[in-house]
Amino acid sequence: xxxxxxxxxxxxxxxxxxxxxxxxxxxxxxxxxxxxxxxxxxxxxxxxxxxxxxxxxxxxxxxxxxxxxxxxxxxxxxxxxxxxxxxxxxxxxxxxxxxxxxxxxxxxxxxxxxxxxxxxxxxxxxxxxxxxxxxxxxxxxxxxxxxxxxxxxxxxxxxxxxxxxxxxxxxxxxxxxxxxxxxxxxxxxxxxxxxxxxxxxxxxxxxxxxxxxxxxxxxxxxxxxxxxxxxxxxxxxxxxxxxxxxxxxxxxxxxxxxxxxxxxxxxxxxxxxxxxxxxxxxxxxxxxxxxxxxxxxxxxxxxxxxxxxxxxxxxxxxxxxxxxxxxxxxxxxxxxxxxxxxxxxxxxxxxxxxxxxxxxxxxxxxxxxxxxxxxxxxxxxxxxxxxxxxxxxxxxxxxxxxxxxxxxxxxxxxxxxxxxxxxxxxxxxxxxxxxxxxxxxxxxxxxxxxxxxxxxxxxxxxxxxxxxxxxxxxxxxxxxxxxxxxxxxxxxxxxxxxxxxxxxxxxxxxxxxxxxxxxxxxxxxxxxxxxxxxxxxxxxxxxxxxxxxxxxxxxxxxxxxxxxxxxxxxxxxxxxxxxxxxxxxxxxxxxxxxxxx
Amino acid sequence: xxxxxxxxxxxxxxxxxxxxxxxxxxxxxxxxxxxxxxxxxxxxxxxxxxxxxxxxxxxxxxxxxxxxxxxxxxxxxxxxxxxxxxxxxxxxxxxxxxxxxxxxxxxxxxxxxxxxxxxxxxxxxxxxxxxxxxxxxxxxxxxxxxxxxxxxxxxx
Ligand SMILES: Cc1cc2nc3c(=O)[nH]c(=O)nc-3n(C[C@H](O)[C@H](O)[C@H](O)COP(=O)(O)O)c2cc1C
Ligand code: SF4
Ligand code: SF4
Ligand code: SF4
Ligand code: FES
Ligand code: FES
Numbered sequence: 013x014x015x016x017x018x019x020x021x022x023x024x025x026x027x028x029x030x031x032x033x034x035x036x037x038x039x040x041x042x043x044x045x046x047x048x049x050x051x052x053x054x055x056x057x058x059x060x061x062x063x064x065x066x067x068x069x070x071x072x073x074x075x076x077x078x079x080x081x082x083x084x085x086x087x088x089x090x091x092x093x094x095x096x097x098x099x100x101x102x103x104x105x106x107x108x109x110x111x112x113x114x115x116x117x118x119x120x121x122x123x124x125x126x127x128x129x130x131x132x133x134x135x136x137x138x139x140x141x142x143x144x145x146x147x148x149x150x151x152x153x154x155x156x157x158x159x160x161x162x163x164x165x166x167x168x169x170x171x172x173x174x175x176x177x178x179x180x181x182x183x184x185x186x187x188x189x190x191x192x193x194x195x196x197x198x199x200x201x202x203x204x205x206x207x208x209x210x211x212x213x214x215x216x217x218x219x220x221x222x223x224x225x226x227x228x229x230x231x232x233x234x235x236x237x238x239x240x241x242x243x244x245x246x247x248x249x250x251x252x253x254x255x256x257x258x259x260x261x262x263x264x265x266x267x268x269x270x271x272x273x274x275x276x277x278x279x280x281x282x283x284x285x286x287x288x289x290x291x292x293x294x295x296x297x298x299x300x301x302x303x304x305x306x307x308x309x310x311x312x313x314x315x316x317x318x319x320x321x322x323x324x325x326x327x328x329x330x331x332x333x334x335x336x337x338x339x340x341x342x343x344x345x346x347x348x349x350x351x352x353x354x355x356x357x358x359x360x361x362x363x364x365x366x367x368x369x370x371x372x373x374x375x376x377x378x379x380x381x382x383x384x385x386x387x388x389x390x391x392x393x394x395x396x397x398x399x400x401x402x403x404x405x406x407x408x409x410x411x412x413x414x415x416x417x418x419x420x421x422x423x424x425x426x427x428x429x430x431x432x433x434x435x436x437x438x439x440x441x442x443x444x445x446x447x448x449x450x451x452x453x454x455x456x457x458x459x460x461x462x463x464x465x466x467x468x469x470x471x472x473x474x475x476x477x478x479x480x481x482x483x484x485x486x487x488x489x490x491x492x493x494x495x496x497x498x499x500x501x502x503x504x505x506x507x508x509x510x511x512x513x514x515x516x517x518x519x520x521x522x523x524x525x526x527x528x529x530x531x532x533x534x535x536x537x538x539x540x541x542x543x544x545x546x547x548x549x550x551x552x553x554x555x556x557x558x559x560x561x562x563x564x565x566x567x568x569x570x571x572x573x574x575x576x577x578x579x580x581x582x583x584x585x586x587x588x589x590x591x592x593x594x595x596x597x598x599x600x601x602x603x604x605x606x607x608x609x
Numbered sequence: 610x611x612x613x614x615x616x617x618x619x620x621x622x623x624x625x626x627x628x629x630x631x632x633x634x635x636x637x638x639x640x641x642x643x644x645x646x647x648x649x650x651x652x653x654x655x656x657x658x659x660x661x662x663x664x665x666x667x668x669x670x671x672x673x674x675x676x677x678x679x680x681x682x683x684x685x686x687x688x689x690x691x692x693x694x695x696x697x698x699x700x701x702x703x704x705x706x707x708x709x710x711x712x713x714x715x716x717x718x719x720x721x722x723x724x725x726x727x728x729x730x731x732x733x734x735x736x737x738x739x740x741x742x743x744x745x746x747x748x749x750x751x752x753x754x755x756x757x758x759x760x761x762x763x764x765x
Binding site: 026027030031063064065067210211212213214215218250251252288289290291292293294305306307308309310311326367369370371375376407410441443444445449454457458461467 | 641696
């Protein structure tokens with residue numbers, strides 16, 4: 013590689029790309045050329061840095077200046093000042109990274125301080141479309157070691173000793189899964205990667221795929237060697253066009269370098285990978301449904317056993333692992349299983365990536381050692397709720413998980429602790445809610461999602477979740493009845509016990525956890541017909557504040573119910589008995605005199 | 610779509626089908642290609658796939674309707690997708706969607722009478738940091754409030 017005095021790293025993750033980072037990259041290239049600096053400064057397009065809310069993000073090394081919310085028109089100034097004259101453009105720096113006129117190292121910034129980047133090690137650091145950069149950062153070294161110095165049994169033993177557990181949700185020990193498949197005797201076996209990332213509000217896997225695609229290819233090849241497979245498939249959501257493109261480029265480059273194909277690194281080992289696109293069905297993240305989908309059928313789960321390790325894709329022994337699970341594999345071989353197992357807790361080893369979102373100041377991706385407390389993640393890394401609002405709950409595990417309230421924030425993040433709280437680690441979605449969010453409405457939201465996504469194959473899930481949704485809808489519409497909570501709990505129990513796949517078995521969790529921790533909020537809806545958070549439309553009333561009303565009559569003209577009356581220039585009033593709560597009056601009032609509560 | 614464009618797309622799809630027909634599990638990649646080319650999956654395309662892959666047309670229909678990404682009716686000129694993923698939902702993306710329904714006078718899932726917009730709700734566009742988010746075609750709009758909607762829609 014050539015030596016440059018400065019590296020301009022421009023985030024081309026999804027968040028920053030959607031706020032125009034490609035234009036920024038082009039402007040940099042142009043300006044650098046204009047100043048004749050092409051031989052000294054290089055522009056690199058990277059994956060997500062993690063602090064997406066501050067995007068577009070540009071980091072310039074060696075100073076590690078963290079420029080946030082950069083606009084294409086700012087580029088000229090950055091090049092002229094920073095790259096030509098060596099003067100950092102202070103007004104564009106991420107405020108947190110500056111301290112008494114000194115630029116803090118990135119590791120010192122609150123957002124990064126507690127993070128340990130293992131799965132995300134290369135994201136934001138290398139250009140994901142260039143295999144040489146991956147190789148320069150120890151890429152394919154683990155594969156070389158595995159193919160030239162280790163037997164398949166040793167490979168499996170290493171993964172087992174690392175203590176790595178699946179990051180896709182269930183937390184199954186990865187080494188054991190590989191061992192089962194390796195013991196299955198067959199002429200053909202398959203290695204699958206689950207890149208379907210179905211939890212709405214989570215984008216960990218996306219960032220790895222976009223920021224470090226080769227690590228997945230390397231890990232799948234290692235898995236292929238371990239279990240004796242020659243073919244792999246990556247099942248990626250079609251909604252991730254950048255990830256799909258970069259995976260395609262990476263596969264092409266790996267083949268060119270002989271790192272995929274018939275004779276990998278000249279060892280005679282044969283392995284290749286193909287890409288398959290999902291088509292918008294959450295249930296396809298479930299392993300047997302995913303397999304059906306790769307086979308070209310409707311993605312419906314089937315009962316297990318037989319387990320995929322014995323009879324999976326095209327009825328052959330198959331392993332399926334999540335993207336983040338794979339991303340950990342090469343490091344485990346490079347740094348040793350003991351190193352990996354030294355991080356985390358007794359039963360949950362290593363680190364976990366979370367997509368921190370919702371009502372939190374620093375939305376973005378964070379990777380922390382297992383065992384870190386929820387409070388540290390939400391307050392020290394995430395910066396707490398913005399606008400002085402009060403924290404209410406954090407949702408983990410998406411539609412299969414639950415909502416955890418303030419009093420349990422000191423709980424460590426590991427598989428067992430979150431399960432004990434009625435939630436799960438899940439794939440890594442972590443959504444913060446504040447006092448303005450209604451927990452009954454959130455429960456309804458997830459149940460609505462489940463009803464939409466249930467494949468309909470088994471009755472408890474298909475019908476039971478519909479009944480639960482109907483009850484939740486009634487409650488949020490002010491038609492809740494005494495006994496509704498008991499009904500919800502008993503339906504939940506039946507569905508959990510009788511559903512065929514994980515989707516149904518975990519679907520009641522958001523409801524159960526909100527009843528467990530926010531029963532008073534349900535009761536306010538049911539008994540007092542009030543929504544304390546002011547979200548459920550049917551439980552709110554519209555009022556005109558007499559002091560603010562100028563008597564213009566605009567609201568009355570627009571009200572579809574004709575239920576606002578008054579005399580010009582004097583305060584108007586709303587007849588609540590006729591109001592259908594459409595909110596038009598509030599939108600139209602030029603003086604913000606109408607409120608809802 | 611004009612007849613000429615239709616014919617050209619049929620030919621492109623035919624190439625794709627021929628190239629992939631012997632690959633295992635070819636049906637879904639072919640449906641993706643058809644959706645991409647036509648914007649939906651016309652009946653004659655379903656018939657053609659059935660012929661070449663020797664799969665009953667009913668099964669193709671079953672697969673195409675199972676996955677939400679495939680549509681069987683033509684769409685508006687622009688598709689507006691409002692994210693109702695969790696991160697966006699807790700930041701009032703529903704309010705954004707409702708405002709769009711009102712501005713465009715169309716229900717979610719429908720297409721405006723003039724054929725200009727199809728309005729749909731989607732789950733997580735992967736830029737949760739910008740929540741609430743919507744896409745119009747390829748353009749992403751983030752950190753939205755319902756009052757932003759009228760001006761944005763006017764641009765199309
Ligand atoms: C309804 C449902 C959806 C799932 N979605 C995903 C997903 O999007 N990504 C994922 O990696 N695992 C998902 N899983 C878990 C997978 O079934 C499987 O356990 C996992 O991919 C195995 O990989 P791991 O052991 O590396 O975690 C889902 C499970 C269920 C029941
Ligand atoms: S539990 Fe739900 S998603 Fe799973 S097989 Fe049954 S109906 Fe389908
Ligand atoms: S909310 Fe709608 S119905 Fe009620 S007063 Fe306002 S405009 Fe009239
Ligand atoms: S629009 Fe506002 S100011 Fe005008 S009459 Fe109605 S409440 Fe009063
Ligand atoms: S997408 Fe740029 S920081 Fe995440
Ligand atoms: S939840 Fe809307 S972009 Fe992720």
